[in-house]
Each structure stands twice: as C-alpha cells, then as structure tokens.
Amino acid sequence: MSAGPKISARNVAKTYGDMTVLERLNLDVEEGAFCTIVGASGCGKSTFLRMLLSQETPSRGRIELDGAPLPGEPTSDRGIVFQKYSVFPHLTVEDNLILAREFERSRLFGRSFGSSRKAARAEIDDTLEKIGLGSARLKYPAQLSGGMQQRLAIAQALLKRPKVLLLDEPFGALDPGIRADMHDLLLGLWEELQMTVFMVTHDIREAFKLGTRILVFDKIRHDPQAPDAYGATITYDLPLTRKDAGPPPELAGLAMNADTSTGASA
C-alpha cells in the first residue's frame, strides 16, 4: 500500500447535460479518516459518493484510490449504505447477507463450494453478532425497527470488508434516541476495521460528533441568468477533534440555511 492519500480527487467536475452539479473538487484524504460531508439539499453530495463508488464517473478530472485510478465499477474495497431501500424486503436478515455475498460467488467461484459456504456462514454469524442482529436472523426487514434495518444495511456493506465505507445520510430517518446508539456502533466499527469513512449528513451536530474532518459543499458561484451553469464545490475543509463541543462560529448557521441556500436551482 502506498504512503500517499487513500483517496484523492483532482479538479473533479460532474455535469448532467447543461447542469453543472459539482466543479473544481480537490481533495486528499488519508487512510483511516472519518470525513463528514454537509451541504444544501441538491448540491451534489450523493453524486460525490456515487462517484467514489464508481456508480458515476466524473465528467472532468480524476479520482484515485491508493494512487491508482478508481476501478470502473463498484468493487469489494468500497461499501455504501443509503438512507433507505438498501435492504431487500423479501429476504430474511440472514438471506439479505447471503445475497450480499453474491458478488464473490459470481466474480470468483461461479458457485460456492461446501467449505466456502461453511466459511460464509461463520462470517455471517460473526457479522450479525458484531452488528447486534444475532437474534433477528430469521426476521424480515418489515419486522425490524428503522434502526435495526440500518444495522442490516451496514452489515451488508461490511461483508465485503471494504477499506472505504460510504454512508449517505444513513441515520436520516431514525429517531434521535436511536441515532446515538448507531453512532457508537459506527465509531466502534470504524476503529476496529480501520476504514476510511465518508458520511453525508444533514445533522451538523452529527457531523461534528463523528468526523475527524468535515467537508462543506456549497455553490459559491452564481449566474442569475443561468442558475445551472455553476456547481457546488468544497468551501470548507476542516480537521476536527472529537473534543469539539460543536460547530465553530463561522459554521454555526450552516445547519439552518443548508436547505434554502440553493433553493433557486431545485
């Protein structure tokens, strides 16, 4: 493994037709960082994560993983958790995880052999325990609380043993009380598995609580005649220490105006 950054972005831009969503993104993220990403709705945070996952490709510039260009498709070194719809409602908890291992089967073996199936079971058991779902393995997602469903989504992502974990508002739909538990779970996994994490959130306190670094996406160039001509970029990139009580004064207003500042382009 190289000593350089885990992930780097050089002058990355993303456009859809005439609409520029992101532009001039430059970033070096060292291995093991926990980057939280905040910004107005629609400014391209999810798009950025999808590019990191290779579900989208940059329109300009390039993104590197371990100093090499990103693979052209999602690979097992990167996992993602969405806000919702990432668990499969027609499968039990256990079968959700078995399906999540399908990538290995189809890519490497074609079929899983007896011994590897046994190993797969052991790994699924292990993951279920780690994530606190041991007693729910035969339940369907509809029988789980929102928090448990997100645990399952995280478990699915972790089965690939990713070195980079992408989280797109993973706790956005959860009650505040449950969120605190999920934060503990996530921080524990991050430390144990030594992953590099990118997490999008609309909750600025969550961003400060969890991150070792915060990235603020915002659209600073505006052309009133052509609202789609310019995209958002990273306007603040600050290191955090976990002891921070909360956002520094210059960012205190962010959480509140996050949803309105680019309302014109929505």
Add this chain to the structure above:
Amino acid sequence: MEFRFFEIYRSSEYLLLLAKGAGVSASLAIGGGLVGFLLATLLAVSRYAEVPVLGRISAAYVEFIRNTPLIVQLFFVAFGLPLLLGYSWPFWAHALLALTLNFSAYFAEILRAGFSSIPSGQLEAGAALGIRKATIFRKVVFPQAVAAMYPSLNSQFIFLFLTTGVIAEIGVTDLTHAGLYIDSRTFRSFEVFTALTVIYIVMALSFKAVLNAIYRSAFKWRTVR
C-alpha cells in the same frame, strides 16, 4: 313453468359428463396458466431488459393478442395454422396452445408493470454490493415483482378461466361443452345453465382460495408484521 333439476341429473351419464367437463376446463386453464406464465416471463423480461429485436417482437405480440378475440385466436390455432404448418393435434392440444398464447400476453403486461414498479433504490443497492445485473433481476426484482403483482395475476387468471368456455366451439369436451350437450338432449335450458353457472362459480372461488393460500405461504414477507 316448473323446474325439474332432478330429471336432468338422475341420469348418471349427465353427471359424469359435467364432472369430466369441469375436469377438462380446470386442467386446460391450469396448464395454460402455468405455461402461459413462463412464456409471459420471457416476454416481459425481453421488454423490461430492452433486448434489441426480441423486446419489439414481444411488445407487438402482446398488443396483437390483447386486441383480438380469444375465439378468433382459437380458430386460428385449431383450423388456420394446421393448414399452413400441416400439424394435426387432438382438440384439447389446440385449446391448450391457444389458451397459453392468450394467457401469456395478459400475464406479460402485468409482469412488466411489476418489474417497473420496483424502486430504483433496490437496483442501486444491488449494484453497490457488486452483484451482477442478471442476478439482481433474478433475486431482487423478479420475486418482488411477482409478489406485488400477485393479486392482479390472480384475478386475471380467474377472468381468463371464465373465458375458456369458448374452447367448446372447437369440439373440446369442457364444462360448457357438457352443458350444451345436455341442453340439446333435454331442452331444459334453465336448469342446465343454472347448474353450469353454479359449477363455474364454485370452481372460480376454489381457484381463488388455492391461489390465496399459495400467496400467504410463498410471500410471507408481505404479510408478517
């Protein structure tokens, strides 16, 4: 006017005819339903996956079948095609082929709607896990679509079952055929067709009950809470 149900059914010959006819109707409907479902899956998949030529052909086929009367399709299969292709099958086989073709078009349309109703987030989640497209379809889209569309497939099947009476027209000894035969012998039309009505209702409700039981056991995830 007096009704004489007993007169018709005291003859065990007539009862047997009705029972056999009901059996033929049920068998052909079930056979046409099952094979039709398989064919419908191929049709719907080729359209959903936008397979170049096949997708277009499927679309045209579905439109063609759904915009022509079953009885014309039946005559075409039973009398038209054999002239062209030189085959000669028993009546029931012509009926089975025609019903299969007919059912498949209606099922295909329902399945296709089902495939498109699966939230794109499910596809993205599968892709993000690195699962191949074909596997995502087979293990995520298809089972969820069939579950979502099951009630529509169910009532479509019942509806189609009730239209199968037209196969009597090509000489298949189904339930309707049995009724027409008994009527022609006894001239007790009211009693005969009352009896047919009751038998069809009982059969339709039985199909419904069985299909519902299958739904509850095959798609537990939709009913658990």
